[in-house]
Amino acid sequence: MRVPHARAVVLSVIIVVLLAMVVVAMQRELPRQVPPSQVASVETEPVLKPFSAEEEAYAAALWPIHSEVVEVSAVDMSFAGIAYVTEHHDTHRLEATVMELRDRFRGAAEKARSIPVPASMGKVHDQYLEALTLYDAASAEMVNVAADGRVEHLIAAQTMSHHAAEDLLKVGDVLWPGEYKPN
């Protein structure tokens, strides 16, 4: 009886040692739990709230005005100024280009005002219209250069356009998130 008991003890010890070796080996070989990275961003992932049907309809109705008229015209306005300063210095040509752009901004504002606006989008809508008003005012300031040739008019207009362009991005971030992708 004693011998089998001793065998059992030895066997148990061997099993325990083997198990311990397995545990140690697993700890050494298996991938370690990676601690939270110190380089992790402190920013939180923006969470998108799904739009209601009315909000979707509003964003969809404003999109062609924004994409095909407003943004293109806004960039065109910068180019009108660049061409005047670096190439032709022709105030009448500048005036003609900018007046056409002003009409486009006014037309866009008129169309935007005709879109049904859900209550939840009132603030966004006002911000968009405010941007269009700023572009209208910037256009008026730009054409003043035809009267006296002073570049200060263009600088003042560019400041207004800059604020309007920021407003467009802010509205875009709400209505068309991801409008600008890495490129």
Added chain:
Amino acid sequence: MRNLIGRIALTGALVIVGFAVANSAAAQDQNCSVWLVESSRFMKVPMGGFMPDRAFVPGSTDPLHNINTVDLPVNVGVIKCGNDLILFDSGWKQQDYLKMTGSEHWAPLPDQLKVLGFDANNVTKIVIGHGHWDHAGQLSDFPNAVIYIQREELNGIEWALNYPNPKIAAVNTSPGGCRRTPACGYPPLTVGEIYGKVLNGKAVIVNGEAEILPGVKIHPAFRGHTAGSQLLEVPTSIGKLVFGSDTYSSWEGIRDWMAANIQQTDTVQQFLAYEKCYKITGGYQNCICAHEPLSYTDGYPITRNSWVALNGGRMAEIALAAGEKSHKPQ
């Protein structure tokens, strides 16, 4: 007579040695110090969107097809040549808008320069590799800097804007993603900032090649990424570097001859721009890329001397000119 010949020979030899020493000193003076700053990081971009020939194939073990998404840094070059402080590209500005770009680790570039030991007001030149929003932003934060942009870049945007088909003229297409239309990626804010520099007499509109400082050369890479893309050659103590903005989006792409980040890109011109780096630097190691996912690691050796700075954005010290002390935190 022999003495006279000997003296003349000695004098000649001394003159030659003198010239050699002077030239060597001058060459050393021209060397620039270079750092790379991560303006932000675009997270989880599909590999196939970045490099079409490495599109992900589920289950594949082929290293060319087994990567699903990549995180792309937006790299800005900081170059100090004598008293001039030059930026190559200027990143973009994320304030309370442009949050949905899928980006992390953004910090204002002036703040990033400050932790690197520089003052934004001392930036003298900004070379815009191309005019897209994520590379030509924050210009108004560098009031004393003169920007360098190709005429061809401006012409390319203007041509697209005036194209009669609105789908081609659009600055942006399809809610939720700017596609690869000709004027895609040039929002009013970015172009407006370039215009602001023009108005304030702080813009040089370049036509092709230009040397902006001794040995610091702009090379056109038209249609390498956009209509008027450009490269910047910079002499350093480790040899010449070539900054490529998005024409050099991927360093692995240059090494392996693969197109990357195709926007308004003619891939033939992108490959010719790759070749330009090989010719100027003698290989691919010194080609500085805007979005290489391996940036700031051993995988992209020239950027491996790196550290983590503001908001988790990374920086690398690439080369130091004689007398320039390290800006890497100890």
